[in-house]
Amino acid sequence: MLQETVTVNGIPIPVTAVDTAVIGSGCAGWNAADWLYDLGRRDCILVTEGVSMGTSRNTGSDKQTYYKLTLSGGAGDSVMEMANDLFSGGGVNGDTALAEAAGSVRSFIKLANLGVPFPTDVFGSFVGYRTDHDPRQRATSAGPLTSRYMTEALEDSVRRKGIPIWDNTMVFRLLVSEGQVEGALCLSTSPAALSSPSHGLGILRAKHIILATGGPAGCYLHSVYPESQTGMSGMALEAGAAGCNLNQWQYGLASVKFRWNVSGTYQQVLPRYIAVTPEGREREFLPEYFASPEEALLMEFRKGYEWPFDTEKLKGSSRIDCIVQHETAKGNRVFMDFRRNPSGLEDGISALDQEVSSYLQNSGALQDTPFKRLLHMNPQAVELYKSHSIDLEKEPLEIRVCAQHHNGGLAVDSNWQTTIKGLYAAGEAAGTFGSRRPGGSALNSTQVGSLRAAEHIACTTCPETDIPEAFLSAAAAEAAAFLQNIEAALSKKEGGNPPLQQRHQAAEAMSLFAGMLRCPKKMKKLDEMLQKQLHSFFVSACVHNPQEIPFLLKNRDLFITMRAVLSAMMQAAETLQTQGSGLVTAENGESIHPLLPEFSYLPPLPQRENRLLLTKLRNGSFSSQFSPVRPIPEPESWFETVWAQYRERRKFLGQSGATKEK
Ligand SMILES: Cc1cc2nc3c(=O)[nH]c(=O)nc-3n(C[C@H](O)[C@H](O)[C@H](O)COP(=O)(O)OP(=O)(O)OC[C@H]3O[C@@H](n4cnc5c(N)ncnc54)[C@H](O)[C@@H]3O)c2cc1C
Known part of the structure; x- marks a missing residue:
């Protein structure tokens, strides 16, 4: 790390140079820093708005899912099958799908070895279950807080290695010259720094930057992302990086007072859906929109395991999302009421579709209210709300259709490099998914994308820490513009x-x-x-x-x-x-x-779209156009050849100054 100071308008601004900077401290950011170190890149830093901020650290769900290659049982699986399943969501590049499949075991086992409590059977198999858009049973979970455990385990590993961490530091502008990233402007957000003459401004010099800033959650008001996650993709788009599938998001039903997805058992115990007008009039509304109350209950039940809104299920369970959206658009507040049974259950479960009745029967969930059924099947689900001062036994739960995940993001190649050289995007900041993704594949992507980026930097570039004159003067000009803008706003x-x-x-x-x-x-x-x-x-x-x-x-x-x-x-x-x-x-x-x-x-x-939608800034405005997806590659499979290529690729790993860019 090199440090110096540049004076801008009479104000000293610190300049720090490192070989590689990782921005963000979610599952992707920690893992990127950890891999960089292990691959021999020691002059790195991790910069974050807040170590305890972001989606990974602060979110969860009923059974937060991690999607990986099957690692148990005898049903079989293969890298190519998993790649095909990721690819078939539509609008997905084949090379990133293949890399996500191929890197899944290595990434998953690393986490398990770091102590993330993914359950095994008595013989050590990681038994899986099926998630949405998953034809196998590739999913696993360490419980409702899988992503938090991941960040904690990875953070411990990064801290053990002594990688510098800049906490409370927001990167807000990327410095790019001739298509190559050169550094960034950042802001220390401590009250003392913000009140100082420089307002906390710092210049960061790094020719390799891994952007792991998560999804741009702040785009939406109605959101189940944690409040601390807002994202920062705009600076990359403004610097000229292309976006990919920015129109593709995941939306679904979530509670409002405490942000949490109401999936799984929350739906399967069949609470009553009520709408309350601004004048306080309450009505049960689902039966109004279906041929019978029983049909409404079947759709509600399916919503449990078909949580994200999906245009292919418009005549099925996704109609529930549309109806809730419709009611809220009318100005009503919508609640799931666990205190009383909905219409259609007057005679018990006998009138229900067999799919619903046998599930409730087999689960021993025949209690006389949705609350009691939930308490029986999933007491933690009740406890969770209680710990956030919501008592489902006594009060209805307000819900809305909320944004949950950005399937699109910055366009990346198979090494997670953006269209700007040296600038990588990993995790939710990268746009590797199309219109659908198997549940849990986002967490896998945080790990594989960050590994691929770190590996590409380590295998193809020299460690490089410098502060050239040209950079310094360009950065000083940007810093001067920043100070001028801020003084104008403050005045x-x-x-x-x-x-x-x-x-x-x-x-x-x-x-x-x-x-x-x-x-x-x-x-x-x-x-x-x-x-x-x-x-x-x-x-x-x-x-x-x-x-x-x-x-x-x-x-x-x-x-x-x-x-x-x-x-x-x-x-x-x-x-x-x-x-x-x-x-x-x-x-x-x-x-x-x-x-x-x-x-x-x-x-x-x-039929499912097999094009990507690429977005780029042109003359001050964004324009978007479709482009064919890159197909799944057919890589070399002869071991001796692959071995030779591997040795060649990694020849210069960790040897500072020994390699040239390839
Ligand atoms: C309710 C919910 C349930 C989910 N369930 C699942 C699931 O079951 N399975 C699954 O696979 N996925 C799930 N997801 C998605 C998954 O959790 C996220 O995609 C993933 O955690 C994102 O990780 P990340 O590292 O990319 O970003 P994040 O964890 O969001 O981290 C981003 C980091 O960047 C920092 N940052 C942002 N901007 C800046 C800046 N300008 N300067 C410095 N730092 C910055 C943030 O503070 C944060 O530390 C769920 C998401 C939600 C909201």
């Missing part, structure tokens, strides 16, 4: 929207018009509004004290990301690409249900 003592309110408005509009439901006209208007705001962002911005600076910078990044996401969504809507996560509302479409006229939609494509 206006009154007026203007506070940053959090500004974000709230845009994110609410995204949730309403560019979420599970997508209205092209409204998306266009929103894009125009964002363009206007970005055009005069710092001129019209108003921060009342320096502590608000990080929010302001985050807003700018989110608005850029939203514009890129809207560009992809509008392009997809135009070409009738309504697969997977988003339903395009149109004037002359087929209606899901006579009671939902405004849910007229463009029907999903008859």
Whole structure:
């Protein structure tokens, strides 16, 4: 690590140079730093907004899933089969699918060896179960907090190695020259730093950067991402990196007061769905939208294991998402009520579809209220809400359709390098999934993507730590512009929207018009509004004290990301690409249900899309276009040849200065 100071407008700004910087401390970030060290790259740092922030550290679900190659039983599996299953979600590149399949065992076993408690049977097999879009039983889980255990185990490993960690540091601008990443601007967010003349500004010099900043969760107001996760993909898009499948998200039902997916047993015990009008009138609404209350209960039951909204299930369980969205759009609040049985259960389970009745029977879940059934089948699910001051026995649970995961992200090659040389994206910041992904594959991707990026850096570049003059003067100019912008925003003592309110408005509009439901006209208007705001962002911005600076910078990044996401969504809507996560509302479409006229939609494509949607900044605006997916490669399989190639590839590992870029 090299350090010096550059003076900008009379203010000293620290400059730090390292060989490689990892940005983010989720499952992907920790793993990237850990692998870099093991592969011999010792001059690295991990920079994070907050060690305890982000999705991995703060989220979970009923049984948080990790997807990997089958490692138990006799049913068989293969790397190619798993790659095909990832690929067949539609809009997925074959080479990243193959790498995610091939790297899954190595990554999973590393975690198990680091102490993540993935269960084994008495003979040591990692027994699996089936998850959504999974034809086998590849999934496993360490419980509701799998991703938290992963970050804790990886963080311990990184700390044992003594890799420097810059906590409370937000990277907000990438410095790129001639298509090569050169460094970044960052901000120390401690109150003292923000109040100092430099406002916490620092210059980071690194020719290799792994962006592991997670999904751009701040794009949506209605979200089941943890509050501490907002993302920072905009800086890469602004620097010229291409986005991939930015229109592809996962949405589903989640509780609002405490953010948690209401999947699995929460649905399978059949709570009553109620809507409450602004005047306080309450009604049970699901039976209104189905031919019979029993059909409503079958769909509700299926929602348990078909949690994400899916346009292919519009006539099935995903209708529940549409109905809830419809009720909330009318201004009602929607609740799952575990205190009383829904309509259709007046005579017990006898009238229910056999799929439901035999499940409840086999589970011994014949108690007389949904609450008692939940307590019987999954007492931890009850306890979890209790620990967040929600007593399901006494009060209904407010829910909404929420954003949960970005399947798209920055476009990467099979080494997780973005379209900018030296800039890698791993984890949810990378866009390796298309319209569908098997449940649990996001966590696998955090591990494989970060490993591939670290390996590519270690095998193809020299360790390099320097602060060249040209870099210093370009970075100083960027720093001067930053200081000028911030002083301008701080000088206006009154007026203007506070940053959090500004974000709230845009994110609410995204949730309403560019979420599970997508209205092209409204998306266009929103894009125009964002363009206007970005055009005069710092001129019209108003921060009342320096502590608000990080929010302001985050807003700018989110608005850029939203514009890129809207560009992809509008392009997809135009070409009738309504697969997977988003339903395009149109004037002359087929209606899901006579009671939902405004849910007229463009029907999903008859077969799964095998194109990607790439988005790029051109002349200040984003444009998106389809491109064919890269097919699954047929790699060399003759052992001796592979061995020779492997030795050649790793010849220079850890030998500083010995290799040239390939
Ligand atoms: C409710 C819920 C349930 C889920 N369940 C599953 C599941 O069962 N299986 C599965 O596979 N996936 C699941 N996912 C998805 C999965 O958890 C995430 O995709 C994954 O944890 C993302 O990891 P990551 O390392 O990419 O990002 P994150 O864990 O989000 O980490 C991002 C990090 O970057 C930091 N950061 C961001 N911006 C900056 C910046 N500008 N400067 C410095 N640092 C920055 C953040 O503070 C954070 O430390 C679920 C997600 C949710 C919300």
